[in-house]
Each structure stands twice: as C-alpha cells, then as structure tokens.
Amino acid sequence: MADETTRRAIEAVFRIERAKLIAGLARLVRDFDRAEELAQEALVTALSEWPKAGVPNNPAAWLMATAKRRAIDGFRRDTMRERKHAEIARELDNEPDHSLERIEVAMADDIGDELLGLIFTACHPILPADARAALTLRLVGGLTVGEIARAFVSNETAIAQRIVRAKRTIGKAGLAFEVPRGADRTARLASVLEVIYLIFNEGYAATAGTDRIRPRLCAEAQRLGRILAGLMPDEPEAFGLLALMEIQASRLSARTKPDGSLIPLTEQSRARWDRFLIQRGFAALHRAEALHGADGPYALQAAIAACHARAPIADDTDWRRIASIYDRLREVIPSPIIDLNRAVAHSMAYGPDAGLDMIGSIAGLDALRGYAPLSAARGDFLFRAGRIAEAKIQFEVAANLTQNVSERSFLLARAATCVAQSN
Template sequence: MSDPAETLARTFADEWGRIVASLVRTTGDWALAEDATQEAFAPAASPWRRDGVPRNPGAWLTTVARNRALDRVRRSATARSVLAKAAEGGVEVDEREPDDVPDDRLRLIFTCCHPALALEARVALTLRTLCGLTVEEIGRALGSSEAATAKRLVRARQKIQRAGIPYRVPSGAALPERLDGVLAVLYLLFTEGYAPSGGGAVVRPELSGEAIRLTGVLAALLPDEPAVHALLALERFQDSRRAARTAADGSLVPLDEQDRSRWSVSSIAAGEAALERAERLATGAGWYLGQARIAAAHARSLRTGAVDRAAIAREYAVLMTFSASPHLALAHAVAVGMGEGPAAGLALLDGMEAGPLGSSLPAARADLLRRAGRSTEAAAAYRAALALVRTEPERAFLTRRLREVGG
C-alpha cells in the first residue's frame, strides 16, 4: 500500500504546476489559484490515511482545489462572470494523461515571462506558480531576502492583473521577443532541480524533469531557434549524470569521482542530437550553446575515457564575454585549474571576492589546494566553506573532504 505522506509529497511535485495553471486559466486570479491549490494539498494526508490513496491523486486534488476556488469566487464580487465560465466547462477535472491535454503550464510560463515584468519577477513568479517553491526557496535561488521576494511576487501578480496580460503562448513576432525570458526561467528551473539551493536533497528530479519536458515542448514549438535546442542539450547532458551524483550516505559525489556506468546513455544521446541541431542552426557563439558544449565534453568521456579540459576552459572563456557573473568566473578558474594545474586555477581564485559566491569560493579553493598537496591550507579552506554551506549533501561532502586532508 502506498504511504499517504510519500504519495502526497510526490503528487505535490508532479501536480502543483498543473493544478495552479488550470485554475489560473479558469479564474484569471493568480493568488486565488495558488491559495486554492495549497488548501487542497494541506488537508489531504488525513483522508488519504483514513480512506486510502485515491486511484488518481492528481484528479482528486484538482477537484478539491477547484471547489475551494469556486467557493471563494462565489463570495466575491466577480462570482457571476467566473461561474459562467465554469458552467461552460472551463474547470472540469481532466482525467487524461498530461501529454494528451493542452499544456497550461507552457502558457503559464509565457505569461510569467511577459516583457512588462522585470526578469527576476518573471523567474520568481514561475518558480512559485509553476513549481510550488516556497518564497524562502525562491529567495535563496535568486539571492534575495524572503521579504523582498514576497513583495516581488505580489507586485508581479498585480501587474499581470492590471495590465490584462493574456494567458497564452504568443504568436508571430511576439514569440521570439518573449523567448529570452522563457529560456532564463527554464534554465533556472532546471538548475534548482539539478543543484538545489537548500534542503537535504542532492537533486530535485521533479523540477529538472519538468524543465526538460517544457524545454522539449518549446523546441517543438520553435524548431529553428538554436538557443532552445542548446538549452535542451545542456539539460539532457547534465541530467544524464543524476543517478551517479548521490553517494550511499546521501552526500554529493563530485563529477570526477562518479561511477560512469550509472550515467544514462539515452540522455546523452538525446543531448547529442539536440546539440547537433543547435550547432547546425547557430550562426555564432551563444550562452546556452557554450554551456552545452562544456556538458558534452564531460559526457563524451564515457566513450573516450578522457575529458578535454582545454576545450572546457576555452568555452568558459567565451562564456565570460556574455556575462560578468562571479559564478561563471569561478567555474572558469576551476576549469583552468583542472586543465593547466592547481596553481593556475588558484592564481585566478586569488583575485575573487566571496560576495554572492557563498561557500562555493572557499570550497573551490580547498579542492585545488588538496590537488596541489597543500593539506593544511586545504583544511582551513574546507572549514571556511563549511561555515557558509547551505545544503546538507554539500555539508556531508565537505566534511568528508576535510577528514581526507587530515582536518
């Protein structure tokens, strides 16, 4: 028998965005859609423990959320118009498989990514509305406080309401105009699943999987856009390593220590196909294309037995012409250290300030010092990283490394 709590947690991950997107479409009220969905999930565990898990948990929760939303609407000044829409069949529970229905979630992303909204507002709104991340989790992902993130979400919802931003995938010239924002959201959604900003999990496959699925839908919608195929390639290459990233004790396994036999050959093949298409369509370098090529260099080591470190460092150098991100500069320094030796990487790290890098900078320094055989300095750097670490898997990994260098 399914454990109700585990089933509810899994259903939350799978169904939150689908239910919210459906209620946004039928009520036009973003806050109402989120609140009604939250109210559907909150009490579900009790009847599920008593009566058993429903045959279709998603449909059960959709029904409850729909009823909660309609109860609220009936008490509001807009009851007549929304109830008329409901009577026309707008809020019927759909029992079909997700792939057989119009994708409300893709419409939701394009609405969230309207150019009238600031980029961080677009990302925050999508992560909250589509993925069900808490305000605290979104703040960590965006590097802002919980209070500032909450205000950003309220302002974004209000702007959508006031401006009458339509809930649909745009067509014609409006589609490419919205593309950068949509890709940024999908990229951050995948990243939050691949390397969560908080909590006890090494990966959150429900988020990375949703990003891959939606990027695939977008690739079918825009078959001639190289950036879309490049992002899809990046996601598939990275996701191919998911099973190998977690140790038996739940800690993080670094890339160069992973059991490559656990990498997904089918995901790598899908990444190669998407990258080939992106390169065929591209007229020059690109942000997602460069990252996809880096990920491909690692993935191809499954076949060749070696990683082309020099090529990776070159790609990072190109990416740095697109962005002044300190995280990118850190990745470039690590790539140089792996390709040219620890001393070369440490020289680049010496000029960096911690700032938004948090534990990443001392952790990178510690790793290069360890590789250089400078154990005492490495131990000090590992301790500095542990003082700043935010996730339990990273804490376990750094603690293990500290023991290995005699700390």
C-alpha cells in the same frame, strides 16, 4: 471499481489537456483564476457525463468546447449585469469590452500557439523570478500549491500568496496572453528560459533532500524544455537549454550516495549515467548549433556538459576544450561565478597554478566573498599543488560557509584528508 478506473482515465486526460485548456481560456477571459475555474468546471462535467455517455472521440476538443461554452454563458451574464450598471451609473465607457464578437474571433483563432502564449505570460519579466517559477509550475506543470511549496521548501500560504499576487499583477498589466513578436521576443524568451532553468536547478541543487518532489522538478523542467523546443523549433537557445538539462539530468542517479551526500563529477560511476538522456542532450545541442546558436549561453554550457558526458572515464575529460569554452562563455555572459568555473577548468587543463593565478585575477572577486565554492576551489588547487596546510584551511572555510549538509560533510572529509596527508 470500474468507476474508479473511469475516473482515473478521465483525470489522466484532463492532466494532459489542463495547460492547453487554461491557455485557451486565459486568452479568452484574460484572467488566470477564471480560466482555472472554467477548466476545473469542465473536468467536473466530464466526470459526470463521460461515465454515462462514454469518453468522447476527441476529449481535448470536448473539454475545450465545454469550458468555452461556460465562459460565454458567463460573459452573457456579465454583459447583462454591465448593461444594468451602465443604465444606473452610465459608466459603460470604463467597462472592459466583453462583447461576444471578440469571443468568437478568439475562438476561431486556433493557430495552436496558445500554450506558448500561456508560458510566455506566466514567465513575464514584470513578475519576480520566484513568482514566475511558481506560476509556471501551477499553470503549465499542473503542480498543486502544496507540491510547489514542498519543492521550494516554503509553506503553502507563502506560495499561494505569491501566485495570487502574480496573477493580480498580470491582470492589472492587461497582458494579452500572447507570444511576443519582434524586438520584444528575444528578451521575453530569455525570461522563459531563465524560469525553466531555475526550476531545473531548484530540483538539481538539492536532490540530497529526502522529498521525491525535488527530482520531479527536474523532470518538470525537462518537460517544459521539450515543450518549448517543440513549439519553437527555430530558437537555438530553446535547444541549448534543453541540451543542458538533459545532459545534467543524465547524472541524477549517479551524483548522490545512499546517505544523500554528493559525489563530485570526476568520482561518479559513469556506468550509472543515463546514456539515453545523454544522446538526447547531444541531439538537442546539435540542433542548437545547426541553428547557428553555438555561442548562446545555454548552448555553451551544454557544450561543456557534453565534454564530460563524452569522456568514458574522468581522466579522459577534454579539459582543454572545456577551458576554451569557458573562455568564450565569460565573454558572452560575464560573471564572477563563470570566472571561477573557468579557473577550475584551466587548473584541470594546465595545472593547479594556472587555476590559482586565474582565481587571483577574477574581476569582481568581492562579489564571491562568502561563496563556499570559491574556498573549495582554492582548497582543491592548493591541495593539488602540494600546499596541504593551506588547502586544509580553505576546505574548512568552505565547509563553514555552505548551507548544504551533504556538501559540508564532503568538504570536512577533504579537510580530514589534508590532516592525514600532513601526518
């Protein structure tokens, strides 16, 4: 019993330290697999030694020292092997430089941005976005391959392969596991933010699913967002993204019915919104704005989410303000989907005809062909404009297009309302 308690305590310490361990070790050995192995070996050592000797005062430092010692032992072995190889094949020049000197320099280099370096490497743009997300969840979030597979509704083999390929790509590219400086930094940060938001949306888009792993994706993305904001306190978009996620997550328990179907924003019980997360979101948004980041894509989206959060009831929503933020957002990141959302905002601010006009003039409207929310929005505008028969057709089109079961039942219910109205 006491053993069980100790084991759980050690594992909890390890979970807290795992990402930092891997980050420090990866920088040292330039190999994610080896870094994970070394971290795991440190855990095994802790599990055998701590119950006897007691938990050390600074368990983090103990784990890191143990793992680094093993890494250095490994280097020594490698160096000896390399010497032998060199004697035989005289290929020393082609061998990577594993000299102890470099290790000691790396060990002394304890400026604390190793975790950040790990995040930036796992989110490197040379990897496809889904691979970046899987690798980040594995290395930084500490999720198992099985958990990631369930989260992405995929199978374990596919996710395992995706992670293996990603690690191989990073290994081949010879990345330095560092935080990029200078001109590269902005683009690389954008890639990190994109991955975190992708993880969040993967959890947010389908919370209707019965699997508890999906809400956990949202929590994991929020945690990553908080870590990033903590480590990059001068990056406005890190706070913009954090604000967006905290405010959106405040609605998680209000946006589904017990049967899993989605409740639209305007019909949610706002008493169930998590005020604590909303306050945190506001604080992060203020920070982004104070850092002159009010015009960042994430900060703008957070500002829209904040408008909803500020309205005590749906009728109080400041749609004119939301419409004007969308006007700005489409200049910052032009996209037909933002144009569609903008049309919805304008329809709420200035009436359904404004929305219908705006939909008609969306640039690149063809890109939205077959996109369920387009037909759903059209249906809504037509319905509110009193064009019930046309609205019904649009709701049915949207219901046929959507892949999401709960969304489909919502749209079919709206189509049924049209029938009731026209009778």
